[in-house]
Each structure stands twice: as structure tokens, then as C-alpha cells.
Amino acid sequence: MQAMTFTLRKLILAAITSAATTAAAMTACRPVLAEEPRRPGDADVMQRIDHVLDGLRTAIVVDGDAPMTLADRMNELHVPGVSIAVIHGGAIEWARGFGSVAIGGPPVVPETLFQAASISKPVTAIAALALAQAGKLDLDADVNASLKSWKIPDYPYSLSRVTVRRLLSHTAGTNVPFYPGYQAGQPAPSLLQILDGAPPANSAPVRVEHEPGKQDRYSGGGYTIVQQLLVDVTGRPFPALLDDVVLKPFGMTHSSFAQPLPADRLTMAATPYRSDGAPVPGGPHVYPELAAAGLWTTPTDLARLLLGVLDSLAGRSNPVLSQSMTAEMLSPVLGSADGLPPGIGRRGLGWLVRGSAPNRQFWHNGVNEGFIDTMVIFENGDGAVVMTNSWGGRILVDEILRSIAAEYGWPDRQAKVGKFIAVSPQALDRLVGTYRFSPEFSIRVTREGNRLFSEATGQERREIFAISDHEFFFKIVDAVLSFDTDDQNAAMQVMLHQEGADYVGKQLP
Numbered sequence: 001m002q003a004m005t006f007t008l009r010k011l012i013l014a015a016i017t018s019a020a021t022t023a024a025a026m027t028a029c030r031p032v033l034a035e036e037p038r039r040p041g042d043a044d045v046m047q048r049i050d051h052v053l054d055g056l057r058t059a060i061v062v063d064g065d066a067p068m069t070l071a072d073r074m075n076e077l078h079v080p081g082v083s084i085a086v087i088h089g090g091a092i093e094w095a096r097g098f099g100s101v102a103i104g105g106p107p108v109v110p111e112t113l114f115q116a117a118s119i120s121k122p123v124t125a126i127a128a129l130a131l132a133q134a135g136k137l138d139l140d141a142d143v144n145a146s147l148k149s150w151k152i153p154d155y156p157y158s159l160s161r162v163t164v165r166r167l168l169s170h171t172a173g174t175n176v177p178f179y180p181g182y183q184a185g186q187p188a189p190s191l192l193q194i195l196d197g198a199p200p201a202n203s204a205p206v207r208v209e210h211e212p213g214k215q216d217r218y219s220g221g222g223y224t225i226v227q228q229l230l231v232d233v234t235g236r237p238f239p240a241l242l243d244d245v246v247l248k249p250f251g252m253t254h255s256s257f258a259q260p261l262p263a264d265r266l267t268m269a270a271t272p273y274r275s276d277g278a279p280v281p282g283g284p285h286v287y288p289e290l291a292a293a294g295l296w297t298t299p300t301d302l303a304r305l306l307l308g309v310l311d312s313l314a315g316r317s318n319p320v321l322s323q324s325m326t327a328e329m330l331s332p333v334l335g336s337a338d339g340l341p342p343g344i345g346r347r348g349l350g351w352l353v354r355g356s357a358p359n360r361q362f363w364h365n366g367v368n369e370g371f372i373d374t375m376v377i378f379e380n381g382d383g384a385v386v387m388t389n390s391w392g393g394r395i396l397v398d399e400i401l402r403s404i405a406a407e408y409g410w411p412d413r414q415a416k417v418g419k420f421i422a423v424s425p426q427a428l429d430r431l432v433g434t435y436r437f438s439p440e441f442s443i444r445v446t447r448e449g450n451r452l453f454s455e456a457t458g459q460e461r462r463e464i465f466a467i468s469d470h471e472f473f474f475k476i477v478d479a480v481l482s483f484d485t486d487d488q489n490a491a492m493q494v495m496l497h498q499e500g501a502d503y504v505g506k507q508l509p
Contacts, residue, residue, distance in 0.1 A: 081098070087303050112268060175206065
């Protein structure tokens with residue numbers, strides 16, 4: 001998975017990233033609809049597809065903002081290919097590919113493979129829970145008792161155990177949030193080398209750095225421990241195990257944890273691109289960290305997984321997990337009393353859970369080098385999977401989901417309406433400056449006439465809009481900057497509000 005840390009630059013303002021568009025790239029990325037056969041009675045569905053393609057929205061819209069088209073946004077964000085599956089009323093209503101698997105290459109079709117990235121984690125969680133259901137794992141026992149090939153080194157929290165439940169919910173206190181993967185053709189480490197951070201591994205050794213069970217800290221390293229645990233407990237290679245325990249039972253016929261993909265399947269795979277429109281050197285990265293980031297799949301296959309999980313939760317069918325185990329999987333491990341921000345969603349076992357019954361949604365994002373994806377399903381049987389082969393998908397995926405949410409009347413994820421006011425240049429001048437949130441991340445605020453702009457470290461400059469003379473919102477992401485100022489003095493700090501969390505940046509002298 002793309003190397004990153006939970007800095008503000010990546011966690012909070014990643015969705016602001018965009019690249020300048022060139023005429024050549026705009027022509028090369030012109031999306032082409034990969035058509036499915038039209039059947040009698042499909043007119044309503046075709047109309048809905050057209051509405052989705054023409055109804056993309058920023059996170060916040062104001063009067064006069066027109067909807068955007070998928071074609072235009074793919075060009076502007078340098079996204080060659082997009083694949084979408086929409087779930088409605090408990091069934092896959094449509095699945096389509098748009099654009100091309102590579103610039104100048106064949107069109108994306110519903111069978112085109114994309115890297116699922118961190119969506120691998122909920123798939124892995126299902127496998128772990130299936131083994132627990134079969135009595136082969138204890139969710140609350142010390143995992144060192146079952147690990148054979150490798151053990152978690154000693155850590156100072158002797159009274160707190162690292163358990164499967166805590167590893168699956170990112171509450172085990174383990175490190176290594178993300179993995180960057182390995183360029184194709186370069187040496188890739190073994191699982192044991194990854195766990196110990198030994199060459200040629202390009203990540204830190206997996207260790208317990210915080211007291212288990214006390215806080216939510218995203219950890220791909222924790223899932224790498226789960227990968228080793230499943231191999232040790234079953235004695236089977238991880239790809240074959242997941243194929244038999246999860247992929248086949250859910251009908252995920254195009255999916256695989258093979259890393260790298262075999263040559264005959266690589267011809268079906270999308271080529272990853274960076275935000276400037278350049279291909280990722282060497283093509284798709286290899287991710288031996290299979291449990292954390294190794295799944296290749298399609299939106300249709302993931303939609304089948306979502307529907308299967310929802311059926312299990314409702315007790316309609318149980319292809320892998322019982323109703324009670326599915327409910328346990330989709331129940332938050334930590335809650336608001338533990339200080340977690342409410343807007344992002346609580347972590348169940350491998351899944352994010354957002355909202356309350358009857359409008360709960362179960363979802364997960366995925367970010368690998370050049371691949372950005374999201375899958376989500378609501379309790380009422382509506383949902384979608386969107387997969388892209390470019391860093392521009394950071395913005396585009398959410399814009400597509402807002403369009404789907406509006407067309408299908410989802411209870412969440414629709415664009416919000418914002419209103420802004422005029423603020424005098426003199427008042428804006430008190431806000432101008434550079435605000436540091438961390439050693440790696442700052443936001444520079446500038447003024448042009450009666451307009452204020454925000455430029456994050458390594459990011460494109462974006463206009464921000466006034467709610468008051470000290471509060472300003474973004475359009476492209478649902479976030480607000482609140483400046484600490486009065487009528488006379490320059491602001492000394494700014495607070496970034498997003499998804500229930502607050503982050504403070506101090507103005508540099």
C-alpha cells in the first residue's frame with residue numbers, strides 16, 4: 001500500500017490533491033463507456049446510469065454550482081479507468097467500466113481487475129472469523145500462543161494481550177500503518193522478513209508500540225500478523241486459503257490474492273497511474289503483505305461480497321459466517337467514550353461501521369500505489385463499489401459516490417449545501433500566513449482581492465469560502481478552517497475540522 005503516515009497531509013487533506021491538466025492527457029484519458037447488452041425493461045436503469053454519469057458533485061455545493069460529468073472529471077484528474085457496480089434493493093443493478101485500462105489501451109469492462117488495496121482487510125477478517133467459528137482460532141486469546149513461525153516480540157504492556165479481535169479492529173497497539181509495495185521485477189521479501197523489517201523489506205518491523213485494547217491506531221502491520229497466524233494455524237498458503245474460505249463461497253470468481261498476478265491474468269488488469277497522468281514505473285506494485293493489501297478483484301465481485309455479508313447479517317443465508325458472527329464482525333469495538341471521532345465511522349472487525357439502525361452502512365476504502373477504491377453497503381440493500389487506476393481517484397471516487405447517493409436516495413454520502421458570505425480584504429488579511437500542523441504538513445493561506453485561498457504542503461491551491469469572518473469551508477472536501485482571531489489582531493492558529501476530529505495548526509512567524 002502507498003507509503004504514508006497518519007499525518008494531516010494524508011489523513012485529513014488527501015482528498016484535496018489534484019494535478020494540473022494538460023491538453024494531451026485530456027485527450028488520452030477520454031473515457032469510453034464499456035457497454036453491456038441492453039435488455040427489455042432496462043430503460044429506467046439506463047436513465048439512472050446517465051444521471052449518475054452527469055451528476056458528480058463536490059462535497060459542498062453552493063448556489064450556481066453545476067453538476068460535473070464523469071468524462072470531464074476523469075480528464076481533469078488524470079484517471080484513465082473507472083469501474084463501478086451499483087447495488088439497489090439487495091441486488092446488483094448495474095456494473096460498468098469507463099475509460100481504458102491504460103492510456104491508449106483497451107476499454108475497462110466489468111471484468112477488469114483492480115488492486116483492492118486495504119479492502120483486502122475486511123476480506124481477511126471474514127477468513128479469520130470463519131476459522132474462529134470453526135474452533136480453530138480464539139478471538140480473545142494471546143496470538144503468540146498460536147503463532148508458530150514467528151512471535152510478537154516482548155512489549156511493556158504485560159497485562160494487555162494482542163488478540164485476533166484487537167488485530168482485526170486496529171486496537172492491538174501495533175505499528176506500520178501502510179505498506180508501499182514493491183516495484184515489479186524487484187526483490188520482494190518473505191512474510192517473515194516483512195514482520196521483522198529485514199532486507200529486502202522496505203517497511204519497519206512490526207511491533208507493539210501502544211497498549212493493546214486502548215485506542216484505534218490503523219495498522220497494516222497488525223494484519224500482517226493475522227496473515228502469518230492464518231498460515232500457521234491452517235498450514236496452507238494464504239491465497240489458496242482465502243480462495244477456499246471466502247472468495248469461492250461468495251462467488252468472487254475473478255478475485256485472487258496472488259501476488260504478483262500470473263502473466264495470463266495480468267492482461268486483464270488495469271495499469272496504475274499517478275496524479276500527474278504518468279504511469280507508475282514498472283506497472284502494478286507487488287504486495288506480499290496479502291492480508292493488508294494483496295487482493296486483486298472487480299467491483300462486481302466486491303458487490304457479491306457485500307450482499308453476502310448483508311444476507312448473513314439478516315439471517316437470510318450464511319455462505320461463510322453465521323448471523324451472530326457476522327453481527328459481531330460489524331459491531332464497533334471501541335465507541336465514542338473512547339474518544340474516537342464520530343463522522344469517520346467505528347471500527348468493527350475489519351470493517352468500518354457508520355450511522356445507526358436502520359441506516360447503518362458498512363464500508364472500507366483502499367489505497368495502493370496508483371489504485372483508489374471504496375465499497376459501501378447500507379442495511380437496506382443499497383450500495384456501490386467504485387475502483388480507479390489513478391491517484392486522481394482520491395477525489396473522483398467520492399464524487400461518483402455522491403452522484404450515486406443522490407440518484408438512489410441514500411441516507412448518507414450526498415453532497416451538502418453550503419452558503420458563504422463576503423468578507424472584507426482587511427479582515428482576510430488577518431488570516432494570511434502559514435500554519436504548521438506537524439513537521440511534515442503546513443497550510444499556507446493567501447488572499448487575492450476578496451477571495452481567500454488555502455494551499456497545503458505538496459497540494460494544489462484551493463479557494464476557501466467564508467461562513468463568518470473567521471470560519472471558511474472547502475468545496476472539494478467536507479472540512480472547515482476556523483481561525484483564532486479577533487477584530488484587531490492577526491490569527492495565531494487555525495483549527496481544521498473534519499469528520500468529527502479537530503487538528504490545530506500554529507502560524508509560523
